[in-house]
Amino acid sequence: MPTDATLPARARAGDELRQAALEQFATVGFAATSLQQIADHAGYSKSSVLYHYASKEALLEAATTPAIEKLEVLVAEFAAGRRSDAARGAFIARFVDLLLGERLAVHLFVSQGHSLRGIPAIERGNAAIRVLADAICTGASLAEQMRFGVALAGATYALVAGATFFDDDEMSQLVTSYSDDDVRAALIDVLTELLIPAAGR
Amino acid sequence: MPTDATLPARARAGDELRQAALEQFATVGFAATSLQQIADHAGYSKSSVLYHYASKEALLEAATTPAIEKLEVLVAEFAAGRRSDAARGAFIARFVDLLLGERLAVHLFVSQGHSLRGIPAIERGNAAIRVLADAICTGASLAEQMRFGVALAGATYALVAGATFFDDDEMSQLVTSYSDDDVRAALIDVLTELLIPAAGR
């Protein structure tokens, strides 16, 4: 008896498992997450997980691919485009939106991207980050590289990891008590301040 | 036949194992690191690891405790002291030095602190971070919270994770090609710019 008869069973189960896997991978870690845990969280059996996804790795790939594709598009456009202040501003806004829209995948990627080498989906993300880093670093001073690194890594970690950090044991008087819109605006301000010298204060 | 006969055997083996464990935990992840790997990297047997440390958890605790104690001291002094610009400046410099001096432990803590809940040593570190966050957030605007979050998380991640990110597969034309002193100076500049409005440009 399906809870939602309007959806095709195949896609529903697949999506539920993918979502449960993403949550576990991001919060507990890929290596520390067992297929049994994912199955339990989604309300299926371990065998069902392996029916829908060929392996644990394939499940990771399915869970991260959408976010990585968005990142690739964003990075490619930034790398190709001009470095004008307007282009930077647009990049910042889209970057923040990507962070907010794909919190779990980004968190997974940021904190485990290094230790999950060799998995194709992760490697694609690493490659995108490298392209971004190259675009930032070519012809930039160490100070400017540092500004970019601090800004992007800081925004990423403050939002994604920081949010999950305070979420579970106490409902935190912190970031989570603000709406995503407020956070988005404040974050864009800080990044703009850091990366667009002319526009800031 | 010891390689360094001047050192007492007990401390030497213990230190070597602790260091090897820290490296593996930080780069591969705690859950994904087996005692066998640690033993291999340090040149001992798995049994030896468990002779010197009662369990895998105890090994993690031994590997992280020094860095966490330094963090606790730093945070406690910052939380107790005044919020003057001078105090902030001193905090920034000491924070950066802690990052640079304890790269591996910080990386471990930052990227796995959330998933390793319940382990006492990790919990101590999380508590310290929480104290720091409270000290920053009480009576601060969202924008200011965001500035602090981005600055500290960004500095941490850009340095520690960024360095290990580019290290292995290519010797990187990036951060690692600069001396620690250069990085330290540039990083302190960026953080000062962000956190001490008066002092910046």
Place this chain on the structure above:
DNA sequence: ACAGAGTCTGACCGATCGGTCAGCTACCGT
């Protein structure tokens, strides 16, 4: 020379991991 403590190791244990497989059930086209 000998006893004993400290260091180290291989063999072994139960538990759990990712993954395979045969079979059960429900639905669908004919």
Place this chain on the structure above:
DNA sequence: ACGGTAGCTGACCGATCGGTCAGACTCTGT
């Protein structure tokens, strides 16, 4: 009414995990 297929599951497999244990080797004090 019935064969086929998609979705799902429990039983099972070899490998590997963290951890235990009894013994081997070395060094030291007497």
